[in-house]
Amino acid sequence: MRIKKILNNNVVLVSVDNFKKEQIVMQNGLGFNKKVGDEIPEDTNQQVFVLSDSLYKKYEHLTNNTDPIAAQIAEKIISYAEEKYQLQLNEMIHLTLTDHIDGVISRFSKGIVLRNELNLEISRIYTQEYKVGLYAIDQLREVIKSSDLGDEAAFIAMHILNNRLDLDTSEEQIRTTLGFISDIIKVVETYFNKKYDETLFSYYRFVMHLKGLAKRMYAKNLFEEDEILYKALVAAYPEPARCAEKVAKMIFLKYSLNISSEEKAFLTLYIEKLNREYE
Template sequence: MKITKVLNNNVVITENDQKEELVVMGKGLAFQKKVGQSIDPSKVEKTFVLQNTGISEKLDQLLKHTSEKYLDIAYEILQYAQSKLPYKLDEYLYVALTDHISFAISRHNQGIRLKNALLYEIRKNYKQEYEIGLKAIDFIEEETKIRLDEDEAASIALHLVNSEISGENMETAILVTEMVNNILNIVKYTYQMELDEDSINYERFLTHLRYFSIRFIRKEKTEDTVDDFFVEQIRQKYVKAYQCTRKIATYLQSEFNWEISKDEEMYLTVHIHRVTYRQKNG
Protein backbone atom coordinates (compact mmCIF):
# COMPACT_ATOMS: atom_id res chain seq x y z
CA MET A 1 0.00 0.00 0.00
CA LYS A 2 1.39 3.37 -1.04
CA ILE A 3 0.36 6.64 0.57
CA THR A 4 -1.64 8.98 -1.66
CA LYS A 5 -2.35 11.54 1.07
CA VAL A 6 -1.18 12.05 4.66
CA LEU A 7 -3.97 13.34 6.92
CA ASN A 8 -1.82 13.25 10.05
CA ASN A 9 0.73 10.98 11.74
CA ASN A 10 -1.88 8.32 12.38
CA VAL A 11 -4.22 8.55 9.37
CA VAL A 12 -3.44 8.25 5.66
CA ILE A 13 -5.28 7.79 2.39
CA THR A 14 -4.20 4.97 0.09
CA GLU A 15 -5.74 2.72 -2.58
CA ASN A 16 -6.62 -0.94 -2.84
CA ASP A 17 -6.21 -3.16 -5.90
CA GLN A 18 -9.61 -2.02 -7.20
CA LYS A 19 -8.38 1.61 -7.15
CA GLU A 20 -10.82 2.47 -4.35
CA GLU A 21 -9.67 5.02 -1.80
CA LEU A 22 -8.93 3.65 1.66
CA VAL A 23 -8.64 5.47 4.96
CA VAL A 24 -6.00 3.63 6.96
CA MET A 25 -5.48 4.31 10.66
CA GLY A 26 -2.74 3.25 13.07
CA LYS A 27 -0.52 4.82 15.72
CA GLY A 28 2.51 6.43 14.08
CA LEU A 29 1.50 5.00 10.71
CA ALA A 30 2.58 8.09 8.76
CA PHE A 31 5.32 9.42 11.06
CA GLN A 32 7.98 11.00 8.80
CA LYS A 33 6.24 9.44 5.79
CA LYS A 34 5.49 11.16 2.47
CA VAL A 35 3.15 10.61 -0.46
CA GLY A 36 4.32 7.67 -2.56
CA GLN A 37 5.98 5.83 0.30
CA SER A 38 4.74 2.47 1.53
CA ILE A 39 2.82 1.76 4.75
CA ASP A 40 4.09 -0.69 7.33
CA PRO A 41 1.24 -3.29 7.41
CA SER A 42 2.03 -4.16 11.06
CA LYS A 43 0.98 -0.64 12.10
CA VAL A 44 -2.42 -0.76 10.41
CA GLU A 45 -5.21 -0.91 13.03
CA LYS A 46 -8.31 0.12 11.07
CA THR A 47 -9.19 0.38 7.39
CA PHE A 48 -12.34 1.53 5.62
CA VAL A 49 -13.16 2.04 1.96
CA LEU A 50 -14.27 5.37 0.51
CA GLN A 51 -16.26 5.05 -2.69
CA ASN A 52 -17.00 8.78 -2.72
CA THR A 53 -13.79 10.56 -3.70
CA GLY A 54 -14.88 13.82 -2.07
CA ILE A 55 -14.92 12.38 1.44
CA SER A 56 -11.12 12.21 1.84
CA GLU A 57 -10.81 15.96 1.22
CA LYS A 58 -13.44 16.65 3.87
CA LEU A 59 -11.68 14.35 6.33
CA ASP A 60 -8.44 16.18 5.57
CA GLN A 61 -10.06 19.53 6.38
CA LEU A 62 -11.71 18.15 9.52
CA LEU A 63 -8.59 16.53 10.98
CA LYS A 64 -6.73 19.83 10.75
CA HIS A 65 -8.97 21.11 13.53
CA THR A 66 -9.86 18.03 15.58
CA SER A 67 -8.24 14.91 17.00
CA GLU A 68 -8.26 11.67 15.03
CA LYS A 69 -9.44 9.93 18.19
CA TYR A 70 -12.91 11.24 17.35
CA LEU A 71 -12.62 9.67 13.90
CA ASP A 72 -11.66 6.46 15.67
CA ILE A 73 -14.77 6.67 17.90
CA ALA A 74 -16.96 7.46 14.86
CA TYR A 75 -15.53 4.41 13.12
CA GLU A 76 -16.48 2.16 16.05
CA ILE A 77 -19.98 3.61 16.24
CA LEU A 78 -20.58 3.23 12.51
CA GLN A 79 -19.28 -0.33 12.43
CA TYR A 80 -21.72 -1.16 15.23
CA ALA A 81 -24.57 0.75 13.55
CA GLN A 82 -24.03 -0.97 10.22
CA SER A 83 -24.29 -4.36 11.92
CA LYS A 84 -27.70 -3.41 13.34
CA LEU A 85 -29.40 -1.39 10.61
CA PRO A 86 -31.06 -2.82 7.48
CA TYR A 87 -29.88 0.04 5.25
CA LYS A 88 -26.42 1.09 4.06
CA LEU A 89 -24.92 4.08 5.81
CA ASP A 90 -23.69 7.01 3.78
CA GLU A 91 -19.90 7.50 3.84
CA TYR A 92 -20.30 11.15 4.79
CA LEU A 93 -21.19 9.92 8.28
CA TYR A 94 -17.48 9.44 8.97
CA VAL A 95 -17.10 13.20 8.60
CA ALA A 96 -20.42 14.29 10.11
CA LEU A 97 -20.19 12.03 13.16
CA THR A 98 -16.53 12.82 13.84
CA ASP A 99 -17.34 16.52 13.73
CA HIS A 100 -20.42 16.04 15.91
CA ILE A 101 -18.54 14.09 18.59
CA SER A 102 -15.71 16.64 18.65
CA PHE A 103 -18.18 19.52 19.00
CA ALA A 104 -20.25 17.69 21.65
CA ILE A 105 -17.15 17.01 23.77
CA SER A 106 -16.05 20.62 23.39
CA ARG A 107 -19.46 21.90 24.49
CA HIS A 108 -19.48 19.49 27.43
CA ASN A 109 -16.09 20.75 28.59
CA GLN A 110 -17.37 24.32 28.43
CA GLY A 111 -20.46 23.43 30.45
CA ILE A 112 -22.77 24.10 27.50
CA ARG A 113 -25.73 21.73 27.21
CA LEU A 114 -27.97 21.89 24.15
CA LYS A 115 -31.41 20.30 24.42
CA ASN A 116 -32.57 18.32 21.41
CA ALA A 117 -36.05 19.60 20.64
CA LEU A 118 -36.84 16.39 18.75
CA LEU A 119 -35.73 14.00 21.52
CA TYR A 120 -39.20 12.62 22.17
CA GLU A 121 -40.03 12.18 18.47
CA ILE A 122 -36.68 10.54 17.69
CA ARG A 123 -36.94 8.19 20.68
CA LYS A 124 -40.46 7.23 19.61
CA ASN A 125 -40.19 7.15 15.81
CA TYR A 126 -36.63 5.89 15.32
CA LYS A 127 -36.24 3.34 18.08
CA GLN A 128 -33.46 1.32 16.46
CA GLU A 129 -31.39 4.39 15.61
CA TYR A 130 -31.98 5.80 19.10
CA GLU A 131 -30.77 2.57 20.74
CA ILE A 132 -27.62 2.81 18.61
CA GLY A 133 -27.28 6.42 19.76
CA LEU A 134 -27.35 5.27 23.38
CA LYS A 135 -24.70 2.65 22.59
CA ALA A 136 -22.66 5.39 20.93
CA ILE A 137 -22.73 7.33 24.20
CA ASP A 138 -21.17 4.25 25.83
CA PHE A 139 -18.43 4.12 23.17
CA ILE A 140 -17.68 7.81 23.69
CA GLU A 141 -17.52 7.38 27.47
CA GLU A 142 -15.15 4.40 27.15
CA GLU A 143 -12.71 6.43 25.07
CA THR A 144 -13.00 9.88 26.66
CA LYS A 145 -14.31 9.22 30.22
CA ILE A 146 -17.03 11.76 29.45
CA ARG A 147 -20.69 10.77 29.71
CA LEU A 148 -22.92 12.66 27.31
CA ASP A 149 -26.69 12.76 27.88
CA GLU A 150 -29.54 11.27 25.88
CA ASP A 151 -29.99 14.49 23.91
CA GLU A 152 -26.69 13.62 22.23
CA ALA A 153 -27.87 10.02 21.69
CA ALA A 154 -30.89 11.45 19.85
CA SER A 155 -28.64 13.71 17.76
CA ILE A 156 -26.48 10.74 16.76
CA ALA A 157 -29.66 8.81 15.89
CA LEU A 158 -30.70 11.70 13.66
CA HIS A 159 -27.38 11.44 11.81
CA LEU A 160 -28.18 7.78 11.12
CA VAL A 161 -31.67 8.66 9.92
CA ASN A 162 -30.18 11.32 7.67
CA SER A 163 -27.75 8.75 6.28
CA GLU A 164 -30.68 6.64 5.10
CA ILE A 165 -31.68 9.63 3.00
CA SER A 166 -28.05 9.75 1.77
CA GLY A 167 -27.68 13.47 2.24
CA GLU A 168 -25.29 15.74 4.08
CA ASN A 169 -27.91 18.19 5.29
CA MET A 170 -29.24 17.52 8.78
CA GLU A 171 -32.22 19.77 8.00
CA THR A 172 -33.49 17.00 5.72
CA ALA A 173 -33.67 14.46 8.55
CA ILE A 174 -35.31 17.03 10.82
CA LEU A 175 -37.93 17.79 8.15
CA VAL A 176 -38.73 14.08 7.72
CA THR A 177 -39.04 13.66 11.51
CA GLU A 178 -41.35 16.65 11.86
CA MET A 179 -43.48 15.61 8.88
CA VAL A 180 -43.92 12.08 10.24
CA ASN A 181 -44.74 13.39 13.71
CA ASN A 182 -47.34 15.84 12.39
CA ILE A 183 -49.04 13.12 10.32
CA LEU A 184 -49.17 10.87 13.40
CA ASN A 185 -50.74 13.71 15.36
CA ILE A 186 -53.43 14.16 12.70
CA VAL A 187 -54.28 10.45 12.98
CA LYS A 188 -54.40 10.61 16.79
CA TYR A 189 -56.57 13.73 16.73
CA THR A 190 -58.98 12.32 14.13
CA TYR A 191 -59.48 9.07 16.05
CA GLN A 192 -59.10 10.62 19.52
CA MET A 193 -56.77 7.82 20.54
CA GLU A 194 -53.15 7.10 21.36
CA LEU A 195 -51.48 4.60 19.06
CA ASP A 196 -49.82 1.50 20.45
CA GLU A 197 -46.18 2.30 19.70
CA ASP A 198 -45.08 -1.24 20.57
CA SER A 199 -47.34 -2.93 18.03
CA ILE A 200 -46.22 -4.38 14.73
CA ASN A 201 -48.94 -2.42 12.95
CA TYR A 202 -47.58 0.84 14.34
CA GLU A 203 -44.05 -0.07 13.21
CA ARG A 204 -45.33 -0.84 9.71
CA PHE A 205 -47.25 2.44 9.60
CA LEU A 206 -44.20 4.34 10.83
CA THR A 207 -42.01 2.74 8.18
CA HIS A 208 -44.52 3.68 5.49
CA LEU A 209 -44.63 7.30 6.72
CA ARG A 210 -40.84 7.57 6.71
CA TYR A 211 -40.53 6.40 3.11
CA PHE A 212 -43.57 8.45 2.18
CA SER A 213 -41.80 11.57 3.53
CA ILE A 214 -38.44 10.63 2.02
CA ARG A 215 -40.05 10.37 -1.42
CA PHE A 216 -41.20 13.96 -1.00
CA ILE A 217 -37.71 15.10 0.04
CA ARG A 218 -36.22 13.36 -3.00
CA LYS A 219 -38.99 14.77 -5.22
CA GLU A 220 -39.86 11.25 -6.36
CA LYS A 221 -43.23 11.31 -8.06
CA THR A 222 -45.63 8.39 -7.75
CA GLU A 223 -47.70 7.74 -10.84
CA ASP A 224 -51.35 6.79 -10.32
CA THR A 225 -51.88 3.11 -11.01
CA VAL A 226 -55.16 2.46 -9.18
CA ASP A 227 -58.41 2.69 -11.11
CA ASP A 228 -61.35 4.84 -10.02
CA PHE A 229 -63.46 1.81 -9.11
CA PHE A 230 -60.85 0.62 -6.60
CA VAL A 231 -60.48 4.15 -5.19
CA GLU A 232 -64.22 4.36 -4.64
CA GLN A 233 -64.26 0.96 -2.95
CA ILE A 234 -61.56 2.04 -0.48
CA ARG A 235 -63.33 5.33 0.21
CA GLN A 236 -66.61 3.56 1.02
CA LYS A 237 -65.04 0.71 2.97
CA TYR A 238 -62.74 2.85 5.13
CA VAL A 239 -64.69 6.08 5.46
CA LYS A 240 -63.02 7.48 8.58
CA ALA A 241 -59.52 6.45 7.47
CA TYR A 242 -60.08 8.18 4.14
CA GLN A 243 -61.32 11.33 5.90
CA CYS A 244 -58.12 11.24 7.94
CA THR A 245 -56.06 10.84 4.78
CA ARG A 246 -57.73 13.91 3.30
CA LYS A 247 -56.76 15.91 6.39
CA ILE A 248 -53.16 14.76 5.91
CA ALA A 249 -53.35 15.71 2.23
CA THR A 250 -54.60 19.19 3.18
CA TYR A 251 -51.73 19.58 5.66
CA LEU A 252 -49.13 18.53 3.04
CA GLN A 253 -50.65 20.82 0.43
CA SER A 254 -50.76 23.77 2.84
CA GLU A 255 -47.30 23.34 4.37
CA PHE A 256 -45.28 21.93 1.48
CA ASN A 257 -47.35 22.52 -1.64
CA TRP A 258 -47.32 18.75 -2.09
CA GLU A 259 -50.33 17.24 -3.83
CA ILE A 260 -50.21 13.51 -3.11
CA SER A 261 -51.29 10.99 -5.75
CA LYS A 262 -54.30 8.68 -5.61
CA ASP A 263 -51.93 5.76 -5.03
CA GLU A 264 -50.46 7.50 -2.00
CA GLU A 265 -53.95 8.34 -0.73
CA MET A 266 -55.00 4.70 -0.97
CA TYR A 267 -51.85 3.40 0.73
CA LEU A 268 -52.23 5.92 3.55
CA THR A 269 -55.93 5.09 3.97
CA VAL A 270 -55.28 1.36 4.24
CA HIS A 271 -52.39 1.83 6.69
CA ILE A 272 -54.41 4.23 8.85
CA HIS A 273 -57.34 1.82 8.96
CA ARG A 274 -55.10 -1.08 9.89
CA VAL A 275 -53.21 0.70 12.67
CA THR A 276 -56.38 2.12 14.24
CA TYR A 277 -58.88 -0.72 13.66
CA ARG A 278 -56.66 -3.50 14.96
CA GLN A 279 -55.76 -1.50 18.01
CA LYS A 280 -59.42 -0.91 18.83
CA ASN A 281 -60.56 -4.43 18.02
CA GLY A 282 -57.47 -6.44 18.96
Protein backbone atom coordinates in the same frame (compact mmCIF):
# COMPACT_ATOMS: atom_id res chain seq x y z
CA MET B 1 0.66 -3.68 5.77
CA ARG B 2 3.44 -1.10 5.48
CA ILE B 3 3.19 2.38 7.01
CA LYS B 4 3.17 5.17 4.41
CA LYS B 5 2.35 8.01 6.80
CA ILE B 6 1.59 8.47 10.50
CA LEU B 7 -1.32 10.83 11.08
CA ASN B 8 -1.17 10.50 14.87
CA ASN B 9 -0.47 7.84 17.49
CA ASN B 10 -3.73 6.06 16.66
CA VAL B 11 -4.16 6.62 12.91
CA VAL B 12 -1.78 5.63 10.09
CA LEU B 13 -1.90 5.47 6.31
CA VAL B 14 -0.72 2.11 4.99
CA SER B 15 -0.10 0.37 1.68
CA VAL B 16 -1.34 -3.17 1.23
CA ASP B 17 -0.08 -5.69 -1.31
CA ASN B 18 -2.48 -6.22 -4.24
CA PHE B 19 -4.52 -3.18 -3.19
CA LYS B 20 -4.32 -0.13 -5.43
CA LYS B 21 -5.18 2.60 -2.92
CA GLU B 22 -3.69 3.25 0.48
CA GLN B 23 -5.84 2.45 3.48
CA ILE B 24 -6.38 4.37 6.68
CA VAL B 25 -5.98 2.10 9.71
CA MET B 26 -7.01 3.06 13.22
CA GLN B 27 -6.16 1.41 16.53
CA ASN B 28 -5.11 2.60 19.97
CA GLY B 29 -1.36 3.30 19.96
CA LEU B 30 -0.92 1.95 16.44
CA GLY B 31 1.47 4.71 15.35
CA PHE B 32 3.30 5.05 18.67
CA ASN B 33 7.07 4.55 18.32
CA LYS B 34 6.57 3.58 14.65
CA LYS B 35 8.13 5.12 11.56
CA VAL B 36 7.35 5.23 7.85
CA GLY B 37 8.22 1.93 6.21
CA ASP B 38 7.48 -0.21 9.27
CA GLU B 39 5.35 -3.30 8.81
CA ILE B 40 2.28 -3.65 11.04
CA PRO B 41 0.29 -6.86 11.45
CA GLU B 42 -3.41 -7.02 10.71
CA ASP B 43 -5.61 -7.16 13.78
CA THR B 44 -9.36 -7.71 14.19
CA ASN B 45 -9.47 -4.70 16.54
CA GLN B 46 -8.29 -2.37 13.77
CA GLN B 47 -10.73 -0.12 11.92
CA VAL B 48 -9.87 0.18 8.23
CA PHE B 49 -11.32 2.44 5.53
CA VAL B 50 -10.37 4.13 2.28
CA LEU B 51 -10.86 7.76 1.25
CA SER B 52 -10.62 9.38 -2.15
CA ASP B 53 -7.59 11.61 -2.77
CA SER B 54 -9.68 14.78 -2.45
CA LEU B 55 -11.01 13.81 0.97
CA TYR B 56 -7.81 12.28 2.32
CA LYS B 57 -6.09 15.68 2.61
CA LYS B 58 -9.09 17.07 4.48
CA TYR B 59 -9.15 14.06 6.78
CA GLU B 60 -5.43 14.40 7.47
CA HIS B 61 -5.91 18.06 8.42
CA LEU B 62 -8.92 17.20 10.57
CA THR B 63 -7.21 14.42 12.53
CA ASN B 64 -4.20 16.65 13.14
CA ASN B 65 -6.45 19.27 14.72
CA THR B 66 -8.95 17.26 16.74
CA ASP B 67 -8.92 15.06 19.81
CA PRO B 68 -7.58 11.65 18.63
CA ILE B 69 -10.39 9.85 20.47
CA ALA B 70 -12.98 11.63 18.29
CA ALA B 71 -11.94 9.75 15.14
CA GLN B 72 -11.92 6.45 17.00
CA ILE B 73 -15.44 6.96 18.35
CA ALA B 74 -16.67 8.12 14.95
CA GLU B 75 -15.30 4.99 13.27
CA LYS B 76 -16.93 2.75 15.86
CA ILE B 77 -20.26 4.44 15.17
CA ILE B 78 -19.84 4.15 11.38
CA SER B 79 -18.91 0.47 11.64
CA TYR B 80 -21.90 -0.18 13.89
CA ALA B 81 -24.31 1.50 11.46
CA GLU B 82 -22.92 -0.42 8.48
CA GLU B 83 -22.67 -3.82 10.15
CA LYS B 84 -25.72 -3.81 12.44
CA TYR B 85 -28.21 -2.12 10.11
CA GLN B 86 -26.47 -2.49 6.72
CA LEU B 87 -26.69 1.27 6.17
CA GLN B 88 -24.69 2.42 3.15
CA LEU B 89 -22.82 5.59 4.03
CA ASN B 90 -20.75 7.86 1.82
CA GLU B 91 -17.10 8.60 2.58
CA MET B 92 -17.85 12.14 3.81
CA ILE B 93 -19.25 10.65 7.03
CA HIS B 94 -15.68 9.92 8.18
CA LEU B 95 -14.99 13.67 8.24
CA THR B 96 -18.32 15.11 9.34
CA LEU B 97 -18.88 12.65 12.17
CA THR B 98 -15.31 12.94 13.46
CA ASP B 99 -15.68 16.71 13.49
CA HIS B 100 -19.03 16.45 15.29
CA ILE B 101 -17.72 14.05 17.95
CA ASP B 102 -14.75 16.34 18.56
CA GLY B 103 -17.22 19.20 19.04
CA VAL B 104 -19.25 17.14 21.52
CA ILE B 105 -16.16 16.37 23.60
CA SER B 106 -15.13 20.02 23.54
CA ARG B 107 -18.61 21.30 24.46
CA PHE B 108 -19.05 18.93 27.38
CA SER B 109 -15.66 19.89 28.78
CA LYS B 110 -17.17 23.39 29.06
CA GLY B 111 -20.49 22.18 30.45
CA ILE B 112 -22.46 22.95 27.27
CA VAL B 113 -25.38 20.58 26.58
CA LEU B 114 -27.34 20.97 23.34
CA ARG B 115 -31.01 20.07 22.80
CA ASN B 116 -32.56 18.96 19.52
CA GLU B 117 -36.16 20.08 18.95
CA LEU B 118 -36.68 17.10 16.63
CA ASN B 119 -35.48 14.45 19.10
CA LEU B 120 -38.90 12.83 19.55
CA GLU B 121 -39.73 12.85 15.84
CA ILE B 122 -36.37 11.37 14.87
CA SER B 123 -36.69 8.61 17.48
CA ARG B 124 -40.16 7.66 16.20
CA ILE B 125 -39.60 7.99 12.46
CA TYR B 126 -35.93 7.17 11.79
CA THR B 127 -35.62 4.34 14.29
CA GLN B 128 -32.50 2.65 12.91
CA GLU B 129 -30.54 5.88 12.69
CA TYR B 130 -31.68 6.82 16.19
CA LYS B 131 -30.52 3.46 17.53
CA VAL B 132 -27.12 4.21 16.01
CA GLY B 133 -27.29 7.48 17.94
CA LEU B 134 -28.00 5.59 21.17
CA TYR B 135 -24.98 3.39 20.47
CA ALA B 136 -22.95 6.57 20.00
CA ILE B 137 -24.15 7.79 23.42
CA ASP B 138 -22.74 4.63 24.99
CA GLN B 139 -19.40 5.20 23.29
CA LEU B 140 -19.30 8.86 24.33
CA ARG B 141 -20.07 8.04 27.97
CA GLU B 142 -16.79 6.15 28.17
CA VAL B 143 -15.03 9.46 27.46
CA ILE B 144 -17.50 12.02 28.83
CA LYS B 145 -18.33 11.10 32.40
CA SER B 146 -21.85 12.51 32.34
CA SER B 147 -25.31 10.98 32.63
CA ASP B 148 -26.85 13.79 30.59
CA LEU B 149 -25.60 13.85 27.01
CA GLY B 150 -28.53 15.94 25.87
CA ASP B 151 -30.06 14.97 22.54
CA GLU B 152 -26.83 13.71 21.01
CA ALA B 153 -28.55 10.53 19.79
CA ALA B 154 -30.73 12.70 17.53
CA PHE B 155 -27.76 14.76 16.31
CA ILE B 156 -25.83 11.59 15.43
CA ALA B 157 -28.91 10.17 13.69
CA MET B 158 -29.08 13.30 11.52
CA HIS B 159 -25.45 12.82 10.49
CA ILE B 160 -26.21 9.23 9.49
CA LEU B 161 -29.29 10.34 7.54
CA ASN B 162 -27.42 13.12 5.75
CA ASN B 163 -24.73 10.72 4.57
CA ARG B 164 -26.75 7.68 3.48
CA LEU B 165 -25.98 6.71 -0.10
CA ASP B 166 -29.49 5.41 -0.71
CA LEU B 167 -31.19 8.65 0.36
CA ASP B 168 -31.00 11.67 -1.90
CA THR B 169 -32.16 14.15 0.70
CA SER B 170 -30.95 17.41 2.17
CA GLU B 171 -31.19 18.32 5.84
CA GLU B 172 -34.05 20.68 4.96
CA GLN B 173 -35.94 17.82 3.30
CA ILE B 174 -35.34 15.56 6.29
CA ARG B 175 -36.67 18.22 8.65
CA THR B 176 -39.74 18.78 6.46
CA THR B 177 -40.31 15.02 6.20
CA LEU B 178 -40.05 14.67 9.98
CA GLY B 179 -42.60 17.44 10.48
CA PHE B 180 -44.88 16.04 7.77
CA ILE B 181 -44.94 12.52 9.23
CA SER B 182 -45.24 13.77 12.79
CA ASP B 183 -48.21 15.96 11.83
CA ILE B 184 -50.01 12.99 10.26
CA ILE B 185 -49.36 10.73 13.27
CA LYS B 186 -50.73 13.45 15.59
CA VAL B 187 -53.93 13.69 13.52
CA VAL B 188 -54.43 9.90 13.64
CA GLU B 189 -53.64 9.60 17.36
CA THR B 190 -55.95 12.52 18.16
CA TYR B 191 -58.77 11.13 16.03
CA PHE B 192 -58.69 7.72 17.74
CA ASN B 193 -57.54 9.10 21.11
CA LYS B 194 -54.66 6.64 21.18
CA LYS B 195 -50.92 6.70 21.69
CA TYR B 196 -49.50 4.05 19.37
CA ASP B 197 -46.80 1.60 20.34
CA GLU B 198 -43.81 2.48 18.18
CA THR B 199 -42.47 -1.09 18.41
CA LEU B 200 -45.47 -2.58 16.58
CA PHE B 201 -44.89 -3.74 13.01
CA SER B 202 -48.07 -1.92 11.90
CA TYR B 203 -46.62 1.35 13.23
CA TYR B 204 -43.37 0.74 11.36
CA ARG B 205 -45.31 -0.12 8.21
CA PHE B 206 -47.42 3.04 8.56
CA VAL B 207 -44.35 5.25 8.98
CA MET B 208 -42.69 3.64 5.96
CA HIS B 209 -45.78 4.43 3.90
CA LEU B 210 -45.70 8.04 5.11
CA LYS B 211 -42.03 8.30 4.14
CA GLY B 212 -43.04 7.15 0.66
CA LEU B 213 -45.83 9.72 0.58
CA ALA B 214 -43.37 12.46 1.57
CA LYS B 215 -40.95 11.32 -1.13
CA ARG B 216 -43.70 11.34 -3.75
CA MET B 217 -44.73 14.77 -2.54
CA TYR B 218 -41.20 16.12 -3.12
CA ALA B 219 -41.01 14.45 -6.54
CA LYS B 220 -44.51 15.68 -7.45
CA ASN B 221 -45.29 12.08 -8.35
CA LEU B 222 -48.36 11.35 -6.24
CA PHE B 223 -50.69 8.44 -6.91
CA GLU B 224 -53.49 9.07 -9.43
CA GLU B 225 -57.21 9.20 -8.79
CA ASP B 226 -58.92 5.85 -8.10
CA GLU B 227 -62.45 6.48 -6.88
CA ILE B 228 -63.47 2.83 -7.14
CA LEU B 229 -60.70 1.71 -4.79
CA TYR B 230 -61.36 4.59 -2.40
CA LYS B 231 -65.13 4.00 -2.23
CA ALA B 232 -64.56 0.29 -1.59
CA LEU B 233 -62.25 1.06 1.35
CA VAL B 234 -64.61 3.74 2.71
CA ALA B 235 -67.37 1.15 2.78
CA ALA B 236 -65.13 -1.46 4.41
CA TYR B 237 -63.40 0.81 6.93
CA PRO B 238 -65.57 3.91 7.56
CA GLU B 239 -63.73 5.23 10.66
CA PRO B 240 -60.21 4.91 9.21
CA ALA B 241 -61.54 6.54 6.03
CA ARG B 242 -62.91 9.51 7.99
CA CYS B 243 -59.54 9.80 9.70
CA ALA B 244 -57.80 9.70 6.30
CA GLU B 245 -60.01 12.62 5.22
CA LYS B 246 -58.86 14.54 8.30
CA VAL B 247 -55.26 13.82 7.31
CA ALA B 248 -55.91 14.96 3.74
CA LYS B 249 -57.45 18.20 5.02
CA MET B 250 -54.43 18.86 7.27
CA ILE B 251 -52.04 18.23 4.35
CA PHE B 252 -53.97 20.69 2.19
CA LEU B 253 -54.14 23.40 4.86
CA LYS B 254 -50.55 23.12 6.10
CA TYR B 255 -48.68 21.92 3.01
CA SER B 256 -50.91 23.30 0.22
CA LEU B 257 -51.14 19.86 -1.35
CA ASN B 258 -54.20 18.02 -2.59
CA ILE B 259 -53.75 14.26 -2.33
CA SER B 260 -55.63 11.93 -4.66
CA SER B 261 -58.37 9.45 -3.83
CA GLU B 262 -55.82 6.64 -4.28
CA GLU B 263 -53.49 8.23 -1.72
CA LYS B 264 -56.45 8.51 0.67
CA ALA B 265 -57.35 4.89 -0.02
CA PHE B 266 -53.88 3.70 1.01
CA LEU B 267 -53.92 5.97 4.06
CA THR B 268 -57.24 4.38 5.04
CA LEU B 269 -55.81 0.90 4.65
CA TYR B 270 -52.68 1.58 6.71
CA ILE B 271 -54.65 3.39 9.43
CA GLU B 272 -57.01 0.42 9.65
CA LYS B 273 -54.07 -2.01 9.97
CA LEU B 274 -52.51 0.20 12.63
CA ASN B 275 -55.67 0.16 14.73
CA ARG B 276 -56.30 -3.55 14.15
CA GLU B 277 -52.94 -4.55 15.62
CA TYR B 278 -53.30 -2.06 18.45
CA GLU B 279 -56.58 -3.56 19.69
